[in-house]
Structures are given as structure tokens and as C-alpha cells.
Amino acid sequence: MDLAQKAGLIVKAALDKQAYGAVVLDVSRLCSYTDRIVIMHGTSTRQVQAIAQNVRETLKKAGEIPLGFEGERDSQWLVVDFGDVVVHVFYEPMRAFYDLEGIWADAARAQVQETQGDVRIVWPERSKQPEAVGLL
Template identity: 35%
Template sequence: MANISQEKLLETIIRALDSKRAEDIQLIGIRDLTIVADYFVIANGTSNTQTKALADAVEFEMKQLGIEPIRVEGYQGATWIILDYGDIVVHVFYKETRSYYNLERLWSDGEQKDIEEYLSPAD
């Protein structure tokens, strides 16, 4: 994998989601809770089309950095798309599906991080 800082990867993912008007982008640090990943990035779209567009935007921007996901799941139904980048797992939900699974509650022991630092002041 390219030698790019985790901070830069998080910034790239969050800005990609924001650029496509993702709702309620959450960044949860889970490094101390699981070996699955260091961070979950959670966001949602308001339609299946937007949900796919959000995931596409993340994949495109990460590919620009030379980074491919380890695995991708959920494109068919587009209600919960997972992009696994190893230390960072991106969960892109359709709004109702996000409410149903409520990952934020499941991972409430994680560290809620402020995403504002990843978004440029111009946004």
C-alpha cells in the first residue's frame, strides 16, 4: 500500500463523502475495542442512487491515491455498502437502513472524532 498517512486517508474519505452531500458523517475510533480496524467512517444517502454515488466517490478518490479497497460488499442492494481499507472501514448506508442497524450505538464505546478538522474551511 502507498505510504500515505492515516490522517490523509481519513481526510480523503470524509471529503469524498461530503462532496456528494452525505448525511451525518461520523468518524469513530475503534482501535482500542477491536482488531477489525482503527476507524469506522459512517455516512448515509437519502436514496439508493445517492448511496452508490457516495461509495463510488470514496473509491474514486482513494484510487487517485493508489489505494484499492481490500473488499467491497453491498453494491447490489445499495442499502449498506462496505468499503474495507484495512485500518479504515467505510460504511455507506441508505438512511432507513442506517437507523435500523445503528452502528453508532453498537460502537458507542468508541472515540467519537470531530470530522470538521478534515473538511476545509471553504466547505
């Protein structure tokens, strides 16, 4: 499964549990431990657990086993690590507090489009991505 398929499947699994504000960041030129970061939130800790669990189960069925899973006890911020994609599922107030989008402000940010149950991840024009404008 390539990165686009994996990120799309992650977002779809999250949206199936009514995740909010899904964002996909391309950090491949900015960090060494992953290529994509997917961020979303839920409005309760129970919903955060359900989102993260559905992401894990959906990708496991597709043959992608997570390398790590953190934060289950408190369910304020759960992280599912698939190696090339790291998923952050926040309880809504924690997302604003930690502001990962701000930390990774130099990363290319994809638009998540959902239509009739289908999810598309649309990247900005290549000229706007960090590697194309010589930032790295």
C-alpha cells in the same frame, strides 16, 4: 498516507456527493480488524452508490486500493474496506436500523468540520478517549 489523511480524504469524497452525518470512530483499542470506522448516509440508493463509488475512486487515485466492497446490488448498506479504515455508507433508514454508532458507543468519536471545501477531523481531548481513561 496516515490514518488521519485517509479518513479526511474519505469524508471529503463522501461530502462531494452530499453525504449526510459523517462520523469517524476510533476503534483501534476495541477491535482487531480495523483502526477507524467511517459512517455516513445518503437519502436514496442512487446517492448511496454515488457516495461509495466516489470514495473508492478518490482513494484509488491516491494509491489506496480497497480490500473489499460489499452491498452494491441492494445499495441499502455499502461497505468499503481499506484495511485500517472501514467505510459504511447507508441508505438513511438502514443507518437508524443498524445503529453502528450505538454498537461502537465506547469508541472515541471525532467531529467532522467542513469549511470552504476543506475537511478537518477533530478528535476529543485525549482524556476522553478510551485508552486514556483505562477502559481497555
